[in-house]
Amino acid sequence: MNDLPVPHLVTGVRRETADTVSITLAPAGAEALEPFAPGQFAMVYAFGVGEIPVSVSRIGRRELVHTVRAVGAVSAALCALRPGARVGLRGPFGTGWELERARGRDVVVVAGGIGLAPLRPLVLAALDTRRAHGRLNLLIGARTREDLPYADQVRAWAHSHGALHCGATVDRPSPGWWGHVGLVTTLLNEARFVPENSTAYVCGPEVMIRATARDLLHRGVRADRIRVSLERNMRCATGHCGHCQLGGVLLCRDGPVIGWDRAASLLDVREL
Amino acid sequence: MTKNPAAGVLDRDGLSALVEVLIARGRTVIGPTVRDGAIVLAEITSADDLPFGWGTQVEAGRYRLVPRTDGAVFAHTAGPQSWKTFLHPPRERLWSAERAQDGTLSVTGDDSGQPSYAFLGVRPCDLRAITIQDRVLAGGRYPDQGYRERRTGAFLVAAECTEPGATCFCVSMGGGPAADSGFDLALTEVLDGAGHRFLVRSGSEAGQEILADLPHRPADAATRDAARVAVDEARDRMGRAMPPVDLRTLMGESLEADRWDDVAARCLTCGNCTMVCPTCFCTTTEEVTDLTGDHAERWQRWDSCFDVDFSHLHGGPVRASSRSRYRQWLTHKLSTWYEQFGSSGCVGCGRCVTWCPVGIDITEEARALHDERAGRLRHEQRKETEQ
Amino acid sequence: MTSATTLSSALPVEHRDRLMRLAREVSFEAGTRVFEEGRRADRFWIIRTGTVLLDLHVPGRRAAVIESLGHGELLGWSWHYAPYVWQLGAEALSPVRAWEFDAGTVRALCAQDAEFGRSIATWVGRVVAHRLQASRMRLLDLYAPYGSGSPA
Numbered sequence: 001m002n003d004l005p006v007p008h009l010v011t012g013v014r015r016e017t018a019d020t021v022s023i024t025l026a027p028a029g030a031e032a033l034e035p036f037a038p039g040q041f042a043m044v045y046a047f048g049v050g051e052i053p054v055s056v057s058r059i060g061r062r063e064l065v066h067t068v069r070a071v072g073a074v075s076a077a078l079c080a081l082r083p084g085a086r087v088g089l090r091g092p093f094g095t096g097w098e099l100e101r102a103r104g105r106d107v108v109v110v111a112g113g114i115g116l117a118p119l120r121p122l123v124l125a126a127l128d129t130r131r132a133h134g135r136l137n138l139l140i141g142a143r144t145r146e147d148l149p150y151a152d153q154v155r156a157w158a159h160s161h162g163a164l165h166c167g168a169t170v171d172r173p174s175p176g177w178w179g180h181v182g183l184v185t186t187l188l189n190e191a192r193f194v195p196e197n198s199t200a201y202v203c204g205p206e207v208m209i210r211a212t213a214r215d216l217l218h219r220g221v222r223a224d225r226i227r228v229s230l231e232r233n234m235r236c237a238t239g240h241c242g243h244c245q246l247g248g249v250l251l252c253r254d255g256p257v258i259g260w261d262r263a264a265s266l267l268d269v270r271e272l
Numbered sequence: 273m274t275k276n277p278a279a280g281v282l283d284r285d286g287l288s289a290l291v292e293v294l295i296a297r298g299r300t301v302i303g304p305t306v307r308d309g310a311i312v313l314a315e316i317t318s319a320d321d322l323p324f325g326w327g328t329q330v331e332a333g334r335y336r337l338v339p340r341t342d343g344a345v346f347a348h349t350a351g352p353q354s355w356k357t358f359l360h361p362p363r364e365r366l367w368s369a370e371r372a373q374d375g376t377l378s379v380t381g382d383d384s385g386q387p388s389y390a391f392l393g394v395r396p397c398d399l400r401a402i403t404i405q406d407r408v409l410a411g412g413r414y415p416d417q418g419y420r421e422r423r424t425g426a427f428l429v430a431a432e433c434t435e436p437g438a439t440c441f442c443v444s445m446g447g448g449p450a451a452d453s454g455f456d457l458a459l460t461e462v463l464d465g466a467g468h469r470f471l472v473r474s475g476s477e478a479g480q481e482i483l484a485d486l487p488h489r490p491a492d493a494a495t496r497d498a499a500r501v502a503v504d505e506a507r508d509r510m511g512r513a514m515p516p517v518d519l520r521t522l523m524g525e526s527l528e529a530d531r532w533d534d535v536a537a538r539c540l541t542c543g544n545c546t547m548v549c550p551t552c553f554c555t556t557t558e559e560v561t562d563l564t565g566d567h568a569e570r571w572q573r574w575d576s577c578f579d580v581d582f583s584h585l586h587g588g589p590v591r592a593s594s595r596s597r598y599r600q601w602l603t604h605k606l607s608t609w610y611e612q613f614g615s616s617g618c619v620g621c622g623r624c625v626t627w628c629p630v631g632i633d634i635t636e637e638a639r640a641l642h643d644e645r646a647g648r649l650r651h652e653q654r655k656e657t658e659q
Numbered sequence: 660m661t662s663a664t665t666l667s668s669a670l671p672v673e674h675r676d677r678l679m680r681l682a683r684e685v686s687f688e689a690g691t692r693v694f695e696e697g698r699r700a701d702r703f704w705i706i707r708t709g710t711v712l713l714d715l716h717v718p719g720r721r722a723a724v725i726e727s728l729g730h731g732e733l734l735g736w737s738w739h740y741a742p743y744v745w746q747l748g749a750e751a752l753s754p755v756r757a758w759e760f761d762a763g764t765v766r767a768l769c770a771q772d773a774e775f776g777r778s779i780a781t782w783v784g785r786v787v788a789h790r791l792q793a794s795r796m797r798l799l800d801l802y803a804p805y806g807s808g809s810p811a
Contacts, residue, residue, distance in 0.1 A: 071587070183796055
């Protein structure tokens with residue numbers, strides 16, 4: 001259903017950071033949404049407050065997890081929800097990460113801060129299908145350890161020397177920080193991938209996306225194999241409200257995930 | 273015109289009968305009327321409501337109603353509204369939501385039923401604008417159901433253009449004053465020694481059916497010829513023209529042009545151009561709650577890319593300068609619309625020129641951008657040959 | 660794995676080989692202070708394994724960690740520019756294996772062979788530019804929500 005929000009029950013709430021909360025949602029009635037793909041988003045409706053686009057941060061069989069940062073009225077209302085509360089959901093909308101593009105290639109996932117949220121289901125899917133592609137890297141940048149979402153899971157990933165190479169870096173280390181200090185792109189030095197045969201997935205603040213994509217490109221990753229997730233204001237998610245335009249791209253329809261071959265020239269123009 | 277066998281001639285009584293027949297079939301008939309010193313589209317109950325004997329004088333930033341001595345009814349140019357007011361209304365309820373005592377949420381759509389419209393006097397430019405909005409709102413993966421119902425239920429009576437205004441430039445946008453398709457009935461007003469009459473052609477079965485109910489006589493050669501001459505002459509009397517270049521490429525190559533600063537110095541970012549534009553479709557949403565807090569409604573209303581909040585992204589607008597907002601509007605209309613919806617977003621109706629409070633002229637801006645690009649290319653060529 | 664600043668891609672093969680002939684293999688245990696702010700910058704390293712933290716001494720506080728350096732990265736550039744004094748301190752976070760170079764010898768070789776000197780200068784300059792750019796980006800406090808004020 002894409003016209004009307006389908007009622008969902010909040011079955012779990014987990015505080016990730018000071019301003020970020022993950023809410024687990026299950027259909028409140030018989031009606032359920034179509035399955036989501038990693039990278040896609042839903043319009044989440046907070047009764048009486050409004051509706052915002054939020055990507056899925058975990059895709060269960062019946063349940064969906066959305067990780068929300070309180071930056072506006074609707075997101076603050078969603079962050080304040082308790083188990084048992086109801087929200088409306090429309091979706092799934094937009095393009096996904098499309099893990100199948102990495103078939104037979106090394107995978108480089110680069111996340112900046114809350115940008116890890118939409119990438120988490122991609123990493124989980126890649127771990128589930130590890131034989132389909134080459135080496136798997138997850139590189140995460142955050143402001144501080146306290147601002148790192150899914151900190152326990154990330155730490156476990158970083159310390160397991162298994163199928164996933166996971167590195168994390170912060171701008172400011174606090175006591176007990178176990179990872180690197182510096183910009184997320186420096187983690188690329190230690191990642192295990194052959195640039196010419198890799199697919200990269202990048203999400204985070206736009207400045208971080210630009211810096212990361214340029215670095216990857218410089219190392220030899222093909223522009224169309226660098227997939228980035230972009231953000232603009234969105235009202236309808238169905239391609240009708242005009243808000244999410246970025247040049248010729250309607251981000252709710254042609255994005256949010258697009259190739260760097262298409263994104264690069266758009267992000268170069270100021271105020272586009 | 274001769275291709276279509278279902279053609280006839282209506283006199284003024286025939287036009288009255290058309291309105292009566294449409295109303296009798298349960299349609300809400302919308303047509304041009306005179307109100308507040310302008311031609312305003314509104315519900316009409318009889319052909320007498322139509323603007324007989326009124327014409328318009330327009331220029332960039334100027335619109336005046338002027339009386340005509342010939343009694344013509346479709347000799348005016350586009351007013352401040354277009355048919356999107358009815359097909360894609362300024363405010364529309366998307367859904368109602370109730371929160372029960374146990375916290376249960378229920379959401380219901382607005383199934384109050386859509387009016388069955390008949391639009392009388394749709395100009396060829398506006399027919400094309402409706403086709404463009406069809407692609408935006410009813411095409412694609414998620415058709416707007418409300419729009420689709422209103423649109424498919426609407427009966428379109430076109431009025432070919434015989435009196436273009438000074439701000440009209442449809443011919444240079446690949447259109448023209450003739451109505452070729454996309455209508456149920458098309459009228460061409462003829463005023464000559466043989467009287468005030470309308471050549472009428474049907475463009476659909478529904479049109480044919482209505483025509484059969486109207487008192488009319490078969491189309492005679494003289495009326496056909498007079499109609500064709502009037503429309504042909506109108507084609508040569510467009511007040512303005514876009515520069516004859518590929519506008520799509522021009523815009524794509526002009527994103528960093530200096531001209532945007534020039535136009536930004538004049539533009540008030542009032543958004544008038546987007547409101548009067550027959551293809552502009554952008555909307556925003558509002559959440560409305562009642563005092564109990566258990567009933568909420570989601571409303572959609574027209575929005576404008578000239579509004580600073582339009583591009584708001586937690587913290588600030590992406591397009592803060594008026595330069596970037598004017599550029600967004602113009603490049604979307606003439607260029608990126610192709611990528612998004614497969615055509616230009618401009619039909620050359622001239623409304624944005626007429627209703628701009630400071631008289632910014634889209635054709636003049638396009639020409640200035642073209643000149644600037646030409647200068648840039650000349651400069652680059654010179655540098656190349658020098659090297 | 661290559662980048663613009665790691666040795667393997669930053670220097671022409673011939674110059675890389677010449678430089679590497681001057682390398683000494685060294686290792687540091689975790690916690691070793693590799694150099695201190697304000698001291699003479701008479702050596703530099705290329706990290707092979709492990710992590711080194713660059714820090715700045717702040718009175719009354721723990722040393723502020725500015726950046727961490729790892730595999731393939733140049734540790735130390737102050738040796739290349741007068742007055743050859745370390746601007747930051749460096750400490751091994753984990754056991755570190757590295758190639759160590761004597762700054763005086765490399766500088767002398769640079770003076771002797773202008774082409775080699777240019778290669779080294781370009782490499783070091785590129786590392787400095789890269790770190791400057793990264794620092795500038797971090798200065799933006801990118802990950803904070805816009806307009807959220809300064810972080811606690």
